[in-house]
Amino acid sequence: MAKVEGDRVGATDDTSGTSGTSGVGDPSGTSGVGGPSGSGGTSAASDQGAVEPRASEQRANGSGSGAPGGSAGRRTAQGRASVRATRQGDAVSSALAATNAFTSAQDLHARLRLSGQSVGLTTVYRHLQVLAERGEVDVLRRDDGETVYRRCTTEAHHHHLVCRHCGHTVEIAGPEIEAWTSSVASAEGFTEVVHTVEIYGTCAECTAAGPTETL
DSSP, X not given: OHHHHHHHHHHHHHHTXXXXXGOSSOTTOSSOSSOTTSHXXXXXXXXXXXXXXXXXXXXXXXXXXXXXXXXXXXXXXXXXXXXXXXXXXXXXXXXXXXXXXXEXXXXXXXXXXXXXXXXXHHHHHHHHHHHHHTTSSEEEEOTTSOXXXXXXXXXXXXXXXXXXXXXXXXXXXXXXXXXXXXXXXXXXXXXXXXXXXXXXXXXXXXXXXXXXXXX
């Protein structure tokens, strides 16, 4: 009887001995799979924690594949805007080059709309201003105050003979005007002289067509 009780006591002691450290369900086991504080549980929690900061960092930086505000998304939007601006600018330049007359921004805008081009009036004004600043177009102001633009065929200094009815324009060199300007300025002691001389009249076609409205 004593031996049986000893065996039972020994069996009881074994459950709390060192062999229990490798038990699967032991909450304090160092290698238990299900132990919340075991090395296996600690490794799983550490791995999960290592993944989550990277995911949150992607969301914060907007670099995730689904982030609409990510750098890739911004580059794509900027690329589309650049292509659109270039296409609209080319349309304005083409419309201006297609006419020989000095043309206002509103007239160009109307022509673009008739041709099916989707270009806003503000965009037309802005692009014409850029061309003028680059010296790629000549700029005049009509009697009614409207600014008109023309892409000239020569980059050398020149003047214009402009029809006041249809806007037809002829580029003229006018060397006599240059000589007269320099002579007058020199006589009065002026230096660094610049000038703008435009000649207005009625072209042969408008003269043959009879009286028309003046631009």
